[in-house]
Amino acid sequence: MTAEFAVVVPAVVLVLAMGLSAVQVGLTQLRATDAAADAARSLGRGDDAGTAAGRVARVLPGATMTSGVEGDLVCVRVDAVGGSGLAGVVPVSASSCAMGGGR
Numbered sequence: 124m125t126a127e128f129a130v131v132v133p134a135v136v137l138v139l140a141m142g143l144s145a146v147q148v149g150l151t152q153l154r155a156t157d158a159a160a161d162a163a164r165s166l167g168r169g170d171d172a173g174t175a176a177g178r179v180a181r182v183l184p185g186a187t188m189t190s191g192v193e194g195d196l197v198c199v200r201v202d203a204v205g206g207s208g209l210a211g212v213v214p215v216s217a218s219s220c221a222m223g224g225g226r
Contacts (some may be wrong), residue, residue, distance in 0.1 A: 140209060148205035148213050151183070155201045158182035159219035163199040166190055167221035175199065197223040 161182060162175040172190060179188045179201055186203035198220040205213035 144206070144209035144213075147207075148215065151203060151205050151215050152217065154183045155186065155203055155215050155217035156219070158186060158188075159199045159201040159217040160221075162188055162190070162201070163197055163219040163221040166197040166199065167223050169224070192223060193220065195223055196220040 158179040161178045165175040165178055166172070175190065176188050179186055179199075183201065183203055186201050188199060188201050190197065190199045192198070198218060200216060200218045202214065202216045204211050205215050
């Protein structure tokens with residue numbers, strides 16, 4: 124094994140780990156967006172907050188949900204971490220709104 128190879132291998136492993144972490148954060152962001160939209164629609168239909176939180180937990184375990192009313196809209200924000208490993212330090216959040224009152 125040459126010295127150059129011994130230097131390149133850890134660098135390649137690090138770049139690969141960073142790339143996979145970025146993909147994991149992106150996928151978690153998509154799941155957070157889906158969870159927020161699902162919870163907002165649920166609250167908009169008149170379901171209780173526990174049902175909406177259950178939908179969020181099913182799509183993105185470990186995420187937290189906050190909701191509020193803005194005029195005729197019911198809005199939900201979902202907060203989570205980007206994943207595990209290197210991605211575990213990246214915060215991810217998504218918001219979505221739906222018409223309230225079962226309309």
